[in-house]
Amino acid sequence: MLTSFLLLQAAAPPPYPYSPPPPPPPGYVYPNQPGPPPPGYDAYAVPPPPAPPPPQAPREWILRFHLGMGAVAQSEHNDVLAKEGYGGSPRLLAEIDATWMASEFFGIGAWGSYGHRSKQPTNNSPELRESTWMVGVQAPIVFGSTSSSFRLMLTPRVARAWSTLSLGSGGTSNPGWAYGGDLGIYSPRLHFGAAMGYLAAPTSAPGDLGRPYDMGGLYFLIGGMIDG
Amino acid sequence: MDNHRIYLRYAFAALLVVPFACSDKNDHPGDARVLDVACSKVTTDADLGALPPDSGCQLSKVGAKKVTGLTSDSIGLRLGPDPGEVTIVVPPLSLPNSDDSWTYEILARGTGTFDVPSCFTTTTPAETGAEPVRDTGTCITAGSPTNTFEWIAVGAEGRLDRSTSGRMTTRTPVTLRVKAGSTLEIVDIRIVSSETPKGCGS
Numbered sequence: 001m002l003t004s005f006l007l008l009q010a011a012a013p014p015p016y017p018y019s020p021p022p023p024p025p026p027g028y029v030y031p032n033q034p035g036p037p038p039p040g041y042d043a044y045a046v047p048p049p050p051a052p053p054p055p056q057a058p059r060e061w062i063l064r065f066h067l068g069m070g071a072v073a074q075s076e077h078n079d080v081l082a083k084e085g086y087g088g089s090p091r092l093l094a095e096i097d098a099t100w101m102a103s104e105f106f107g108i109g110a111w112g113s114y115g116h117r118s119k120q121p122t123n124n125s126p127e128l129r130e131s132t133w134m135v136g137v138q139a140p141i142v143f144g145s146t147s148s149s150f151r152l153m154l155t156p157r158v159a160r161a162w163s164t165l166s167l168g169s170g171g172t173s174n175p176g177w178a179y180g181g182d183l184g185i186y187s188p189r190l191h192f193g194a195a196m197g198y199l200a201a202p203t204s205a206p207g208d209l210g211r212p213y214d215m216g217g218l219y220f221l222i223g224g225m226i227d228g
Numbered sequence: 229m230d231n232h233r234i235y236l237r238y239a240f241a242a243l244l245v246v247p248f249a250c251s252d253k254n255d256h257p258g259d260a261r262v263l264d265v266a267c268s269k270v271t272t273d274a275d276l277g278a279l280p281p282d283s284g285c286q287l288s289k290v291g292a293k294k295v296t297g298l299t300s301d302s303i304g305l306r307l308g309p310d311p312g313e314v315t316i317v318v319p320p321l322s323l324p325n326s327d328d329s330w331t332y333e334i335l336a337r338g339t340g341t342f343d344v345p346s347c348f349t350t351t352t353p354a355e356t357g358a359e360p361v362r363d364t365g366t367c368i369t370a371g372s373p374t375n376t377f378e379w380i381a382v383g384a385e386g387r388l389d390r391s392t393s394g395r396m397t398t399r400t401p402v403t404l405r406v407k408a409g410s411t412l413e414i415v416d417i418r419i420v421s422s423e424t425p426k427g428c429g430s
């Protein structure tokens with residue numbers, strides 16, 4: 001009898017709360033459960049790389065301003081001045097230029113510069129002073145994309161130039177043509193750059209007994225730029 | 229001490245001293261653009277006495293002209309190809325205390341030859357009161373310019389009496405002459421004073 005009683009107890013479900021809860025009604029949604037995955041979802045897929053920044057728009061214009069120094073070009077007249085003690089004086093330069101970019105890599109523009117030098121061999125000798133003015137056109141070629149940190153700019157130039165050499169009361173202006181160019185490196189983000197170039201500017205002899213003269217020469221420039 | 233080593237020491241010391249004992253003269257080129265000062269006053273009078281006492285240029289004959297020099301506001305002189313002559317009275321200039329002789333140099337170019345017809349043997353007393361003494365031991369009386377501008381020594385070499393102290397001054401005319409067919413273009417004149425190092429005989 002005891003055995004039957006024990007067998008009956010084993011077959012019957014355990015009383016609540018030990019019995020499992022009843023099943024939920026149809027359509028019941030357990031709370032705080034994630035929804036079904038979207039169609040095509042792959043848990044092991046590699047996320048796509050972030051989209052690149054949009055490319056910078058090409059520059060339409062560039063404006064530069066420079067200060068620098070230059071050496072006087074070799075000429076027979078400069079050799080005679082050197083024998084008098086007036087050689088070896090550097091030329092201080094200020095230059096500005098503006099370029100319209102016809103394409104991303106080529107432009108056309110205008111430029112102007114002013115140069116000055118002076119030398120006095122001894123305290124009792126008069127001072128030699130020279131002022132040079134140049135106004136002309138240029139056709140820059142730009143290397144490097146607009147989004148680059150640095151860009152190279154090769155700038156051929158032609159200009160009308162005037163030089164005034166004076167040993168006292170003020171000399172007369174000697175005109176001539178200047179031609180040459182420079183190579184510069186610039187940072188559009190820093191708005192800063194530098195350039196080195198050479199201009200040949202032959203002109204007639206200053207004074208009746210002067211010799212052929214060249215108001216150009218090698219030069220170095222540093223300065224700022226803005227573009228848009 | 230070994231005599232051989234002593235002799236070597238003396239020889240080494242002599243090698244150090246001898247090169248500096250009698251080196252070349254120390255030349256001191258004077259101020260530039262003296263021609264602008266000298267020829268700011270120009271006369272064509274034949275009388276040398278018409279020249280101002282302190283500075284001036286006298287142009288003689290048809291082949292001597294005053295023109296502009298290395299700049300349009302500086303002075304140059306052109307002689308030839310017709311016969312021409314110019315006398316330049318160099319203004320009073322101070323010479324370095326250490327120097328004891330001087331000579332004139334012109335920065336010139338040209339063709340043919342030119343003459344320096346006079347080597348003056350008298351000078352005006354120096355303003356400081358000391359008497360400069362000149363001799364005519366060296367007198368450059370002619371020259372042949374090249375086609376490029378070069379400094380050319382002309383006239384007499386002046387010697388200075390260094391027995392007195394103070395700065396010395398000098399003013400002595402220099403005359404340059406070209407004959408027909410020769411040319412001479414002068415853009416400047418200067419005085420080059422020299423110091424003879426101690427230990428060198430005159």
